[in-house]
Amino acid sequence: MSVNVRIPTILRTYTGDQSKVSAEGTTLNEVIDSLESDYPGIKSRVVDEQGAVRRFVNIYVAEEDVRFASGLDTPTPEGTQISIIPAVAGG
Template identity: 75%
Template sequence: MAVSVRIPTILRTYTHDESQVSAEGDTLGAVLDSLESSYPGIRARILDEDGKLRRFVNIYVAEEDVRFDQGLDTKTPDGTQISVIPAVAGGC
């Protein structure tokens, strides 16, 4: 199943400066594996050493935050838009 993945500026060095790429997979985990095959090193910026989503990376599948869905097991139907968004912290 082909999906579209929106890549944040900070990770575009892995995607040859592409802001949106295609990947395959019926779950988010499979999509990340597909991304890693095409763009080596990108998965390590999204997942930690234990294979879990990094704390400061948010991923949305069809505008739903995967942390409140099924995490890496979130279904990614054909044509789904996935957004990888680094968390922004700050304050006064």
């Protein structure tokens, strides 16, 4: 299943400066593995050593925050848009 993934500026060095890429997978975890296969190094910027989405990274599958869905097991139907968004903090 092919999905579209929006890549934030900070991670575009991994994707050859592409803001949107395609990936394969029926779950978010599979999509991230597909991204890692095509763009080595990107997974470690999104997923921590314990295999969870990094604290300061937000991922949306079809506009739903995966933290409130099934996390990395969130289904990713064909054609779904996935957005990786770094959290912004400030004061």
